Amino acid sequence: MHYRGRFAPSPTGLLHQGSLLAAVGSFLDSAHNQGSWLLRIEDLDAARCRDEFTSGILATLESFALSSLLAVQHQSARTNLYDAALAELSASGRLFHCRCTRRELAALQATDAEPCCLGDCRTREINPAEASLRFDLTHLAPCELQDRSLGSIRFDPNIHRDVIVKRRDGVIAYHLAVVVDDADAGITDVVRGADLLQATVWQLGLQQALAVATPRYLHLPVIIEPDGQKLSKSRRSIAVDSDVATLAASLRRVLQLLRQDDPPASARTPREILQFAAARWNTGRFRGLHSVSTD
Ligand code: GLU
Numbered sequence: 571m572h573y574r575g576r577f578a579p580s581p582t583g584l585l586h587q588g589s590l591l592a593a594v595g596s597f598l599d600s601a602h603n604q605g606s607w608l609l610r611i612e613d614l615d616a617a618r619c620r621d622e623f624t625s626g627i628l629a630t631l632e633s634f635a636l637s638s639l640l641a642v643q644h645q646s647a648r649t650n651l652y653d654a655a656l657a658e659l660s661a662s663g664r665l666f667h668c669r670c671t672r673r674e675l676a677a678l679q680a681t682d683a684e685p686c687c688l689g690d691c692r693t694r695e696i697n698p699a700e701a702s703l704r705f706d707l708t709h710l711a712p713c714e715l716q717d718r719s720l721g722s723i724r725f726d727p728n729i730h731r732d733v734i735v736k737r738r739d740g741v742i743a744y745h746l747a748v749v750v751d752d753a754d755a756g757i758t759d760v761v762r763g764a765d766l767l768q769a770t771v772w773q774l775g776l777q778q779a780l781a782v783a784t785p786r787y788l789h790l791p792v793i794i795e796p797d798g799q800k801l802s803k804s805r806r807s808i809a810v811d812s813d814v815a816t817l818a819a820s821l822r823r824v825l826q827l828l829r830q831d832d833p834p835a836s837a838r839t840p841r842e843i844l845q846f847a848a849a850r851w852n853t854g855r856f857r858g859l860h861s862v863s864t865d
Contacts, residue, residue, distance in 0.1 A: 571758055572605065572606070572758070573600060573603040573604065573605025573606070573758050573759060574600075574605055574606050574607075574608065574755065574756050574757050574758050574759070575596050575597075575599060575600035575605055575606075575607050575608070575757065575758070575759045575760075575761055576596065576607065576608040576609070576610055576752070576755065576757050576760070577592065577593045577596045577597065577607070577608075577609055577610070577631075577636075578609075578610040578611075578612050578748070578751075578762070579593075579611065579612065579627050580611075580612040580613070580615070580618075580619065581611055581612075581613050581619045581620060581621075581623035581624040581627055582615075582618045582619055582620075582623065583623055584623060584626045584627060584630065584807060584808065584810065585626070585627050585630045585631065585808050586801070586805075586806035586807055586808060587793055587801060587805055587806055587808065587820070587823075587824070587864075588763065588792060588793050588801055588806065589627075590634070590808060590820065590824055591763070591790060591791075591792075591793060591824050591827060591828065592761070592762050592763045592790060593631060593634075593636050594634075594636065594821065594824045594825070594828075594844075594847075595761050595788075595790040595828060596759075596761035596762065597636050597844065597848075598844070598847055598848050598851045599759060599761045599788060599851065599853070600759070600761075601844070601848035601851070602848050602849070602851035603759075605758075605759070606638075606639065606640060607638050607640070608638060608640045608643065608755055608757070609628070609631070609638050609640070609642045609643070610642070610643040610644075610645065610751060610755075611624050611627075611628075611642060611643065611644045611645065611646075612645050612744070612747070612748075613644055613645055613646045614645045614646060614649075614741050614742050614744075614747055615741050616646070616741075617739075619646075624644075626810050628642065629810055630808060630810055633810075633812065633817055633840070634817055634820075634821060634840045634844075635839070635840040635841040635844055636840075636844070643751070643755070645747055645751065648747075648751070649742065651750050651751075651754060652742040652746060652747055652750055655746060655749075655750045655780055656703075656735060656736065656742075656746070658780060659705050659735060659779060659780070662779075664705055664706040664709070664779075665703055665704070665705055665706075665735070666687075666691060666692045666703075666704055666706060666732075667691065667696040667698050667701035667702070667703060667704075668687040668691040668696075668701055668702050668703075668704045668732075668734070669691055669694070669696050669700060669701045669702075670685075670687055670688050670691060672685075674688065675687075675688065683768035683769065684730075684733065684734075684745075684768070684769070684772055686730070686731040686732050686733075687704055687731070687732055691704075692706070700738070701738060702734045702736060702737050702738040702743075703734070703735055703736035704732040704733060704734050704735065705732060705733055705735045705776070705779060706731070706732050707725075707727045707730060707731060707732055707733060707772075707775040707776075707779065708727045708728075708731050708732070709727070710725075710727045710775055710778050710779060711727075711778070712724065712725060712726045712727060712728075713725050713774055713778065713784075715774065715784060715786075715787065717767070717770075717787045717788065717789050718786060718787065718788040718853060718857075719764075719788055719789055719790070719853060719856060719857050719858065719859070720764060720767060720789050720858065720860065721858070723767065723770050723771060723774070723787065724771065725771045725772075725774035725775045725778070726771075727775065730771050730772055730775055733745055733746075733772045733775065733776065735776075744769075745769065745772045745773055745776055746776060748773060749773050749776040749777055749780060749782065750780070752785060753777070753780070753782035753783065757785050758785050758786060759785055759786045759787075759788065760785050760786070760787050760788070761787075761788045761789075761790065762788075762789060762790065763789065763790055763791075763792045764789040764790060764791055764792050764860045764861070765792050766789065767789045767860075770787055770789075788853060790828070790856065791827070791828070791856055791859040791860060791861050791862040792860070792861050792862075793827060793861070793862060793863075793864055794861045794862070794863055794864070795863065795864060796863050796864060796865045798863075801864070805864060808820060814838070814839055814840070815838075817840050818837075818838060818839065818840060818843055821840055821843045821844070821847075822843065825843070825847055827862045827864075828855065828856050828862075829855035829856050829862075830847055830850060830851065830852065830855060831846075831847075831850045831852075833846040833847060834846070
């Protein structure tokens with residue numbers, strides 16, 4: 571099957587070093603495999619997303635020569651697809667309203683990245699206006715896949731019992747939108763940060779529920795500070811109007827973090843650096859790494 575990858579930023583801020591690494595990783599994996607590369611703006615949460623972040627992200631990607639021949643997709647223009655998927659899930663009779671708040675769930679299921687309903691919402695009378703919509707996954711079969719870097723990812727309906735498909739505020743939930751969009755675009759390879767590794771289990775469950783193909787997954791190491799903390803604000807931002815030398819230096823830094831070969835000094839522009847890096851792209855260099863430190 572022809573390789574198709576994607577980069578799917580949420581425009582809740584400008585591109586930063588962490589999201590640049592994800593963009594570069596997915597671009598290079600696609601280019602190395604002579605694939606196509608899709609840009610998808612995940613802008614369903616109108617309260618957090620801003621148009622100027624979308625245009626800033628696209629301009630920055632362009633200046634890094636991270637460009638796509640495919641039309642940019644915007645999730646906010648695709649809500650009819652998500653509604654159709656919701657209708658399909660609803661037809662199986664396994665959607666239910668849930669009133670549990672994130673805080674309540676976090677207190678009880680502290681280790682769970684995406685906590686399940688506490689239990690009795692399925693049988694309670696609940697006002698839909700005050701509730702999120704969940705899909706019951708318990709009837710699905712367990713399944714497992716091998717992440718290309720981080721090993722086994724296992725969806726287990728005894729643990730991942732249900733998932734929010736529409737939030738209490740009416741916004742379509744990330745897991746549903748991402749599964750619908752990846753399937754609709756024929757994405758064969760999802761390459762993204764390891765901070766989304768846990769998210770994959772719910773996406774596997776929803777792929778099964780919607781009877782769509784499961785792509786291959788490659789989770790890239792996330793960048794942390796030398797002391798193990800999350801990347802600080804000052805290191806995160808990338809100025810939109812950076813000059814070529816600064817852009818080239820940022821790209822070289824990202825390639826170092828991904829343990830790739832250093833491009834020769836003769837590669838000066840982002841395009842030249844990416845061309846070199848795509849030919850030499852080697853995922854084995856960061857296999858098994860969940861994080862890499864900035865220094
Ligand atoms: N929109 C998500 C983010 O910016 C990425 C989703 C994905 O790659 O699956 O973190």
